[in-house]
Amino acid sequence: MEATVPRRKSPRDDSVAGYAFIAPNLLIFAAFTLLPFVFTVATSFTDWDYTQGFGAIRFNGGHNYLEIWKDKWFLDSLKNTVFYVAGTVPVTIGIAVVLATVIDRAVAGKDLAKLLLFIPYISNIVAVSIVWTVLLAPSGPLAKAALAVGFRMPVWLADPHWVMTAIVAMSVWLGVGYAVMIYSAALGGIPEELYESGDIDGAGPFQKFFCITLPMLSHTTFFLTVTLIVAGFKVFGQIFTMTQGGPASSSHVLVYYIYTAAFRFFRMGYASTISVVLFAFLLGVTVLQWRGQRKRED
Amino acid sequence: MRKSALSFLALSLAFSILPLAAAPIRLLMWGGVPPESGPQLVCDAFNKEFASKGISIEYERFVNDDQGNMKLETNLLAGGDIDIYITYTMDRLRKRSTGNMALNLEPFMKKTGFNLDTAIGAEGAMISRIDGTTYGVASKTYNNGFWVNKNMFDAAGIPVPKSWTLDEFKAITRKLTKGSGDSKVYGAFLQTNSYKTLAAEFAGVNLGGNAVYSKDHKSTAIDNPVFEKALGTIVELMNDGSIPSHADSLSQKLQGAALFTSGKVAMVFGSWLYRDIKNVASYPHDFVAAYVPLPSDNSKAYYMNGGPGDQVCINPKSKNVEAAWTFVKWYVEGGIIPMAPFGRFPLYTKVDMAKLEATALAGVERYFDRASTVNGFLTPAKTFQVETFADPQVQAVLAEEFELAMLGSKAVKQALADAKRRSDPILAAKP
Incomplete structure (x- = not known):
């Protein structure tokens, strides 16, 4: 068998x-x-008013990719987006690392403090934006408090020179809780022995912060930098609700311009071009992150 | 056996068809006016009159801004839930007509003997048609202008003008401005937070419709000195504090109705505020409001701002287009009258004017100066500033450049030159 x-x-x-x-x-x-x-990507090479249907798609080669560099709205949006990212990322990370360290060393109320900081991050962006619009108004509490001590604040949301600063400040407040949570988790992973040896060597709190805490958090800082940059390039909600890109084009950002080009100007092809350019920026940031991570792992 | 099966099938078919044939038609209409400001009364009247014919209508409000219109258009493109809707601007009517969002109404008009030009006049017909085809029937008209606080005019010894030039408007605005701080009364409020291109409306009163554009629509015509005079007047008044600054208007989201009825401003732009001035419960006041048209320096012709509007459209994807047309015709031919007390007056040429006037001012006579309201506001003007062309990108450029001038970030001349420099290539590149 x-x-x-x-x-x-x-x-x-x-x-x-x-x-x-x-x-x-x-x-x-x-x-x-x-x-x-x-x-x-295909539509980005066309001129397409989507309200006319698919029959209205007209291939125009790379014209859109050339036009954007002469387009004031695009250039203003790019400049404002870069300003937003350059403003929010370092400030959010700087405040978050300090707050997370202070909270980590605090004896009582750690969880409550983290929860309070995290609430803005999970709040509805429209509600938060409306609250900040009231807060920043010339008749609002901030302006009144400043005036009481003899300081006249700018008309934040109606001043082309200050509007992006106001949006950055609001966004930092919005995002700092998330960064604190990530840092808090990372702080728990730093061996206590390092601080004890620091104590033995006579290191003060600042030395310990700069020579132990910050270097040990570098992976987390790197991660946060990348994710906040990506999120920063995609900012939309607060701009849409608080300023509609104004006054004039002083708070236009890339995603807001994509929306405007598509749904106010009915230029879907052109809006797609800006989307592809934004994608290229974000892809660049992601590639840098991969390379950076690989280098660290090596 | 086969016979009984066939009988059963026939009966089933009959029962499935019968309810459909007798099913009442429920139309859905979308409009920008709150239901309590007239549309509900219109629907109630229609539902009463057409109950026996099995047609009824329901009204839903959309906010008539960019987001609200986008919501409406998304719904129209998605399906046939909405049967009838109102379009408020020509550029949107054009987009909707060419984007399969508005039905060609010509066959229905022909079938029911509805002559557009006879029914709503030449200017009404002009804004109802896109390239010669009717896609939305203009239903209302109004004379835009200022509501002024007659008590303040009387106290200052200024007679309420029937017409005025820009310089006279400027002088009166300055004269009516008084006080400071919280007790300051501004001469006027122009609602520039919503109407950033108001200067173009002022210019249009002098020049007629499409004043912003050249005749062939290939460039702008804002180098006409009338634009500089209009924008310059607004900026001057903002700079000397006779009207609230654009920054205050933007950042505090100032609203004309509240400012005017609380006595914070002597004059307010926007005759549509008629319905707020009437609403004494929400806007308590005891002064008399008088109507004055927008200022114009043109002594030969006056092109009334406002004019025909509210084009009633039918969704091409509606399953009840015949019933929808029944409503549209009924509405345009006088069904709109219940809207009059709320500031929307019928465009229908055969409407009973005496009845209309009585309806519009019933119960609120003491809050309005009858002479200026009836003769200036309710009586349709002879010539209107009818806008039949608007490019959304150019409108955005104008809004930005005018805004920079009003904020003091640019000189008026520079803002207008920049607006032209930016707009002309946009128009030249259009097919």
């Missing part, structure tokens, strides 16, 4: 099973991310 040998599982069987498992996710990804992305 011949012994039956169980059939060996081929690597192909494993592949089929693997693809079957990821198929639902892949399909959803293809339908809602990949295809729209491909469509956006």
